[in-house]
Amino acid sequence: MSRQKKNGLLALIYIGTLIICFGMVLAIGRLHSPAPGGKESSGSFLEEVPESQAERPEGEETEKADEEGEKREEYEEGKTSPDKQAERAQKPAMPFPEAEEEQPEVYKPPVIAVITDIHYLSPTLTDYGEAFETMLKEDDGKLVQYTPQLMDAFTADMERLGPSAVILSGDLSLNGELESHEALAQKLKILEEKGVKVLVIPGNHDINNYAAASYFGKEKGEARMAGPEEFYEIYRRFGYDQARSLDEASLSYVYELDEKNWLLMLDSAQYEPVNKVGGRITEETLVWMKEQLEEAKREGASLIPIAHHNLLKESILYPVDCTLENSYDVAELLESYEVPLYISGHLHLRKTKRNKLSPGEDESDFRISEVVADAFPVAPCRYGVLKWTENGGLSYETRETDVEGWARQQGISDENLLSFKEYASGFLKEVVSRQIYDRLRNLPEEQMQKMADLYGDINRDYCAGIPVDAKAVRSGEAFRLWQRNLPDSRLFVEIDEILRDTGRDHNQWQYEPSLQCISYRDIMVK
Numbered sequence: 001m002s003r004q005k006k007n008g009l010l011a012l013i014y015i016g017t018l019i020i021c022f023g024m025v026l027a028i029g030r031l032h033s034p035a036p037g038g039k040e041s042s043g044s045f046l047e048e049v050p051e052s053q054a055e056r057p058e059g060e061e062t063e064k065a066d067e068e069g070e071k072r073e074e075y076e077e078g079k080t081s082p083d084k085q086a087e088r089a090q091k092p093a094m095p096f097p098e099a100e101e102e103q104p105e106v107y108k109p110p111v112i113a114v115i116t117d118i119h120y121l122s123p124t125l126t127d128y129g130e131a132f133e134t135m136l137k138e139d140d141g142k143l144v145q146y147t148p149q150l151m152d153a154f155t156a157d158m159e160r161l162g163p164s165a166v167i168l169s170g171d172l173s174l175n176g177e178l179e180s181h182e183a184l185a186q187k188l189k190i191l192e193e194k195g196v197k198v199l200v201i202p203g204n205h206d207i208n209n210y211a212a213a214s215y216f217g218k219e220k221g222e223a224r225m226a227g228p229e230e231f232y233e234i235y236r237r238f239g240y241d242q243a244r245s246l247d248e249a250s251l252s253y254v255y256e257l258d259e260k261n262w263l264l265m266l267d268s269a270q271y272e273p274v275n276k277v278g279g280r281i282t283e284e285t286l287v288w289m290k291e292q293l294e295e296a297k298r299e300g301a302s303l304i305p306i307a308h309h310n311l312l313k314e315s316i317l318y319p320v321d322c323t324l325e326n327s328y329d330v331a332e333l334l335e336s337y338e339v340p341l342y343i344s345g346h347l348h349l350r351k352t353k354r355n356k357l358s359p360g361e362d363e364s365d366f367r368i369s370e371v372v373a374d375a376f377p378v379a380p381c382r383y384g385v386l387k388w389t390e391n392g393g394l395s396y397e398t399r400e401t402d403v404e405g406w407a408r409q410q411g412i413s414d415e416n417l418l419s420f421k422e423y424a425s426g427f428l429k430e431v432v433s434r435q436i437y438d439r440l441r442n443l444p445e446e447q448m449q450k451m452a453d454l455y456g457d458i459n460r461d462y463c464a465g466i467p468v469d470a471k472a473v474r475s476g477e478a479f480r481l482w483q484r485n486l487p488d489s490r491l492f493v494e495i496d497e498i499l500r501d502t503g504r505d506h507n508q509w510q511y512e513p514s515l516q517c518i519s520y521r522d523i524m525v526k
Contacts, residue, residue, distance in 0.1 A: 109388035110164035110257040115154065116308070116345025117375035119205065120147050121174040122183035125214040125223055132215040138435075140348060141428035141463075143377045144174060149417060150377055151187045153406035157399075159194045163385070164257050166196055168238075169345045169373065170203025170269065170308030175211040177223045181234045188238055199239035199255055199265060203308035203346060204279065207231050207271040228271065239265060245292055249284035254292050254303075261388055262296055264289065266307035268324060278321040279309025279346070281330050289330075293337045302392065304341055305334060311342045312370045314351045316497040317462075322347050331355055335368050340511045341394055342370045343386070350374040350382070350398065350465025352506045371396050371509055379424035380464050382507075396509040398465075428463065429456035436491060447481050454478035455495060462498050465506030470499040 121144050126132045128145060136144060143150065158166055168188075173180040188198045205211075212225035232240060232251060240246065243253035244262065251267035266289075268279035281289070289305075296303040310323045311331055324330055334342065335355070351372040373384050382398040389395065403420035416423040433456030440448040454473070461468050473479055482492045 114384040115376040116169040116373040117171040120184040122179040141431045153403040168200045171205045176209030177212040178226045264305040268307040268309040280325040306343045316501045348375040379428040394511040398507040450478045468502040
């Protein structure tokens with residue numbers, strides 16, 4: 001073959017090879033071109049596109065591609081395992097939580113604690129020596145030697161109870177000593193610092209009292225007494241500065257427990273120009289009281305009066321200087337506004353009573369009741385708890401101060417405090433029995449002791465407001481000794497008066513406004 005033919009044949013082979021290569025390039029390009037709808041092939045010559053996928057709408061295909069892309073990225077970054085991806089796909093979407101509706105605040109009726117006749121003596125006014133002991137023996141059984149500890153134990157009780165307020169209804173000091181008022185105010189400040197509001201009013205012992213004294217060595221000495229201005233300055237933070245209304249004629253004021261319930265804190269003591277034992281509400285204060293009662297009526301609030309002196313004749317044994325001198329006028333004013341309760345002290349007895357109807361009055365006429373709190377430092381050293389109910393009712397009960405529990409908690413070693421109930425009860429009986437024994441004459445010592453012990457026993461129950469079984473007492477040996485030896489004596493008359501005045505328990509009281517019903521604890525002894 002000639003060289004020319006040979007070269008021509010090579011040229012044809014070269015051109016054919018180029019054409020074949022170009023055809024292959026075109027075929028491969030078609031295989032890698034975008035599928036319909038813009039979806040690219042995976043690049044696998046063996047991959048088949050499912051018919052159902054090919055028929056999906058364009059938007060749905062795009063969303064699924066984005067979701068699968070995100071999952072693949074998370075998997076590659078190690079954030080989500082395939083199992084968790086499957087779990088997430090199966091888990092339903094959680095709805096957003098609905099905003100909680102704000103619940104209206106539920107009204108809580110107030111609760112107050114009441115103590116009276118503390119007769120606090122500042123420790124700076126005594127060495128607890130002979131003069132002090134003589135004072136205790138001549139007193140009525142008050143635990144003056146332990147009033148600081150009593151107040152500390154009471155503070156612990158109040159911290160647990162958490163009342164709306166603590167009321168001290170007069171006779172805050174032993175005999176009006178300025179130092180005693182100042183020392184007690186420090187105790188009350190501690191109570192308020194624990195979150196308990198304190199309200200005070202004066203009693204007959206507190207202002208312009210010339211019996212103010214100190215007790216050092218063998219003799220009673222002088223002590224500076226507090227006047228009305230000093231009393232106000234010492235105690236102004238305990239009710240006066242927060243008062244809704246102040247009486248210009250006395251140390252009376254109105255304190256608002258809440259919008260529905262107010263306290264009418266009455267100064268019933270007489271100390272101008274000199275101190276008196278008996279109590280009275282002045283004419284000016286009566287006018288102010290009526291204004292406060294009218295305002296409470298307009299505002300739809302209840303108003304509970306608290307004073308030192310008694311509104312009603314509460315005791316057969318102590319008929320003098322206990323009831324307000326103008327008690328009828330005060331009771332009539334309060335009853336005209338249907339005030340259900342009056343709280344007082346002064347008597348050193350626990351008593352409850354409803355005002356009696358006068359002859360010719362209708363049984364349906366409204367009558368006020370009175371609760372008398374007994375002296376706080378006299379066994380059993382109780383305080384009262386008054387509760388308002390949601391329907392406007394009232395309930396009152398007494399509770400013993402937990403001195404023993406407080407003493408243990410404080411690590412105190414004084415056995416009198418660690419066994420306080422027994423000690424306080426025994427102390428009261430011992431003081432009164434000794435006084436009665438010393439008044440008896442010309443009888444065998446054994447008989448005098450039995451007679452004195454009987455008086456001490458029933459007097460202790462009388463103070464506590466608990467019932468005495470008069471029938472059992474009258475049939476006992478000690479009573480018959482009185483009956484045989486001293487039937488006409490004043491002391492025997494007093495025993496009879498106590499027995500007639502202790503027929504029921506006075507430590508609970510309740511008022512239901514819908515029924516205008518007063519109830520007492522159902523314990524009656526004849």
